[in-house]
Amino acid sequence: MGLSVFWSFIIFIHVIHFLGGSLHSITVVAATFSNETDRFALLAFKDQIANDPLRALSSWNNSLHFCKWQGVTCRRRRQRVTALNLRRMELKGLLSLNIANLTFLWRINLQENKFHGPIPQDIGRLFHLRYLNLSQNNFQGQIPINITKCSNLRVIDLGHNDIVGEIPVELSTLPKLTIIDLQSNKLVGSIPPSFGNISSLTVLSLLDNSLGGSIPVDLSRIPNLEFLEVSGNRLSGIIPSQLYNLSSLLAFSVTDNSFSGRIPSDIGLTLPNLEALLVGGNRLTGPIPRSLGNALRLEELELTDNGFSGPLPTNLGRLQSLAWLNLVGNQLGTTEGDDLRFLASLTNCSDLTLLGLEYNNLKGVLPDSVGNLSIQLEMLTLSENQIFGSIPNGIGNLAGLTQLTMDHNRMTGSVPVSIGKLQSLQVLDLSINRFSGNIPFSVGNMSLLGELYLAENNLQGFIPPTLGNCRNLYVLNLSQNSLHGDIPKQVFSLVSLTLSLSLDGNFLTGRLPEDVGDLKNIEEIHVARNRMSGEIPQALGDCLKLEHLSLEGNFFNGTIPRSLNTLKVIQILDLSDNNLSGQIPKYLEEFRFLQYLNLSFNDLDGEVPQEGVFRNLSASSVLGNKKVCGGIPVLQLPSCPITASKKRRRSLVIKVVIAVFGTILCLLILSCLFGFCYWRKKPRKRLSSTSSLKNHHFKVSYAELLKATNAFSSSNLIGFGSYSSVYKGVLDPNEMIVAVKVLNLQQRGASKSFITECEALRNIRHRNLVKVLTSCSSIDFKGDHFKALVLEFMPNGSLEKWLHPQDDDGSSHLRKLSLIQRLNIAIDVASALEYLHHDCQTPVIHRDLKPSNVLLDADMIAHVGDFGLARLLCESDHYSQNQSSSAVIKGTIGYVAPGSD
Known part of the structure; x- marks a missing residue:
């Protein structure tokens, strides 16, 4: 036995001597093995990536050491991976289980990619992990329980995914957590009270989920909590009063829940560091605490859509950092009639950009001090209150205003000439008041004005011809006043008028000029109940996008023009109470979108058609025409004689x-x-979700778009581009399905793209172009600028997905286009281009035509979209276009689809 041990020792000594006399080589072998483990783990991560459009992982190959691969950080000495940062690389695929083999990993940032599938439970093996950011992807499944084994975790950010289930209470066992961000998912259940045990927590963001119950009072035990965000859930009950004692709080956001009760009167004293108080969309009552004037760091105060009442505090002017004051939709006001005197204190708030006071019970005169508010002020909304008196001349000092609304009040006096100084104004609404006098000529100075509402006042005099200078005006509503004279021809030169021209209910005289045909893209014309005469102009037939035409209650004579047969999308046509004669045009029964037709009380004769709208007694009327005959039996008209x-x-x-x-x-x-050609020309039914008459020309707010798209959830994302993302949405109350194109304004050139697309689309309409239903240019709940287009939804997606179909896992669909369908789509696209190039008043060059910008509706009709790079050519552009078109290619970089401009 002893001899055996002796020889074993001799053999061990020789082995050591063979390896160099030390254990150094053994250490080297072990380190090499560990490094290979990291390399294999990274390659396994790459294998799960199905799409890498930016070629972010192109360097991940054997030609470079893995520590030099893009997004990979290693320790210098041991060459072990410590950080993986692939943020905003548009990577699509699954998160590999092998990521758990990167045992020295302490930071993972995969934010803003397209990862899907579950978050691996094996991630709990990363004992050194401190920072985990998987936000803004498409991860599904539940939050992995094993993540709680990462005892060193400081940050967990899983926001903006499709994660379901309840919040694991085990997260409260992570003693070093400072940030928990689970916003914009599909989480249910309640907020774990045990979160109150995480003493290091500074940020808890759970907004935009489906959490229920109440806010646990235990959260008030977190000593350093700075951000508490639970907006957009199903929480209810009374907000625990103990939370108002968290003096460390910087932001408290509980909007869009069902909380009740009152805000404590001493909130400004107990939360002195508060920067944002967002409690809108609840059931809170009581007065606005005067102590808020002591929260000197307050920047955002949002109390909308509650039941707050009483006077507004007059000490809010102490909040010199205040930028956002939104009190819309409450019951604020007193019976004393001096509710607006608090505005004088706000003149000290030099950073104020939004002041929302509409939908309250504020009573009193608008003070002169309104003209001393911040020149940074962009939105001032006073609609639907009980304000009386006149508009102070000082209103013209607010040069930064983009939106001014005072409608539905009891204001009097004249519209001040100084209002023309608001050259940044885009929306002006003074309708439904008691203004008198003339419309000032200075309105023509507001060249950026897009919407002008002066309806239902006592305005007199002529329509100012200077309105022709408002080259961006797309809505003009001067109805129900006492205006007289002719309609200025300058109004009809506004090719920007694409939504509505409303002049009804005045004393206008003269003829409707042939110049009306210059409004080729307008959707509504209202000149009813005036004193206009002459014949209905033939040029109305050039308004091919006209959906609503109201000429009733005038003195128009002559026959109904045959040129109106081109109004194929007309939905409401009212020519009643005039002096029209002749026969009822047969073409009216062929208008398949016509929902209401009123020809009553004229001098029409001959046979009443029986098809189309004439078959519906409630949708058409020919009463008061004594010479007509025939029609459907229920009309009980005399039979027409056969001569x-x-x-x-x-x-x-x-x-x-x-x-x-x-x-x-x-x-x-x-x-x-050649039958298919005939078949192509037959009218086809449009998608019902966008054809309803009442769904056109609506206003839409940022809040409505946020709700329609489930807070711009990634599950509603149907496309994205260089400057924007497109979401599927459902707008209340008609549950209209739309596509919402949201501009990424942080991307350089996005604002220019938005303006270009609006400029192009407001002037064009064709059945093979994607229709814009409305737009939204507003401020989001963070105070950032927000711009979006609301488009007609195309259920069959883009042509790109039909030509090159792929599932999320990379496999191909059995989704094919027939030869006839391909030919029809080609004809549709060609028709759209022919219209853009030759039939527009201002020719349009698309410059980014490719399969992904060709969308297909429910009937597989092709519609060309995305005019962000489009160019409008005037005559002076022709020479420069010819000189430069061959030198620069706009749009797609690299591959250019056949037929691209």
């Missing part, structure tokens, strides 16, 4: 039919071969 000439005509028709019958048989075969 001898009609009998001879019928006999002649029969003879002609017999004579050409043989020729028709011979041509039958040829007609079959």
Whole structure:
């Protein structure tokens, strides 16, 4: 036994000597093995990436050491991976289980990619992990319980995914957590009270989920909590009063829940560091605490859509950092009639950009001090209150205003000339008041004005011709005033008028000029109940996008023009109470979108058609025309006499039919071969979700778009581009399905792209172009600028997905286009381009035509979209276009689809 041990020792000494006399080589071998483990783990991560459009992982190969691969950080001495940062690389695929083999990893940042599938439970093996950011992806499944084994975790950010289930209470066992961000997922259940045990927590963001119950009072035990965000859930009850004692709080956000109760009167004293108080969309009542004037760091105060009442504190002017004061939709006001005197204190708030006071019970005169508010002020909304008196001349000092609304009040006096100084103004609404006097000529100075509402006042005089200078005006509503004279021709020169021209209910005279045909893209014209005369202009037939035409209650004479047969998308046509004569045009029964037709109380004669809108007694009217006959039986009109000439005509028709019958048989075969062309021209039913008359020309707010798209959830994301993302949305109350194109304004060129697309789309309309339903240019709940287009939803997606179909896992669909469908799509796109190049008043060059910008509706009709790079050519552009078009290619970089501009 002793001899055996001796020889074993001798052999061990020789082995050591063979390896160099030390254990150094053994250490080197072990380190090399560990490094290979990291390399294999990274390659396994790469294998799960199905799409890498930015080629972020192109360097991940054997030609470079893995520590030099993009996004990889290693320790210098041991060459072990410590950080993986692939933020905003548009990577699509699964998160590999092998990531758990990177045992020295302490930081993972995969934010803003397209990872899907579950978060691996094995991630709990990363004992050194401190920072985990998987936000803004498409991860599904539940939060892995094993993540709680990462005892060194400081940050967990899983926001903006599709994670379901409840919040694991085990997260409270992580003693070093400082940030928990789980916002914008599909989490249910309640907020774990045990979170109150995480003494290091500074940020708890759970907004935009489906959490229920109440806010646990235990959260008030977190000593350093700075951000508590639970907005957009299903929470209820009374907000625990203990939370208002967390003096460390910087932001408290509980909007869009069902909380009740009152805000403590001493909140400004107990939360002295508060920067944002967001409690809108609840059931809170009581007065606005005066102590808020002591929260000197307050920047955002949002109390909208609650039941707050009483006067507004007059000491809010102490909040010199205040930028956002939104009190819309409450019951604020007193019976004393001096509710707006608090505005004088706000003149000290030099950073104020939004002041929302609409939908309250504020009573009193608008003080002169309103003109001393911040020049940074962009939105001032006073609609639907009980404000009286006149608009102070000082309103013209607010040069930064983009939106000014004072409608639905009791204001009097004249519209001040100084209002023309607001040259940044885009929306002006003074309707439904008691303003008198003339419309000031200075309105023509507001060249950026897009919407002007002065309806239902006592305005007099002429319509100022200077309105022709408002080259961005797309809504003009001067209805129900006492305006007189002719409609200035300058109004009809506004090719920007694409939504509505409303002049009804005035004393306007003269003719409706042929210049009305210059409004080729307008959707609504209202000149009813005036004193206009003459014939209905033939040029109205050039307004091919017209959906609503109201000419009733005037003195128009002559016949109904035959040129109106081009108004194929007309939905409401009212020509009643005029002096029109002649027969009812037969083409009216062919208008398949016509929902209401009123020809009553004219001097029309002849046969009433029986098809189309005439078949519906509630949708059409011919009352008061004593010479008409025929029609559907329920009208009980006299039968139309059959004259001898009609009998001879019928006999002649029969003879002609017999004579050409043989020729028709011979041509039958040829007609079959070209039948698809005829079939292509037949009207096809549009998608019902966007054809409803009442869904057009609506206003839409940022909050409505946020709700419609489930807070711009990634599950609603249907496309993205260089400057924008497109989400599927459902707008209340009609549950209209739309596509919401949201501009990424942080991307350089996005604002220019938005302006370009609006400029292009407001002037064009064609059945093969994507229709814009409305737009939104506003401020989001963070105070950032927000711009979006609301588009007609295309259920069959883009042509790109049909030509190159892929599932999320990379496998191909059995989704094919037939030869006829491909030909029809090609014809649709060609028709759109022909219209853009030759039939627009201002030719449009798309400059980014490719399969992904060709969308297909429910009937597989193609629609060209995305005009962010489009160019409008005036005559002066023709030479420069010819000189430069071959030198620069806009749009897609690298591959250019056949037929791209």
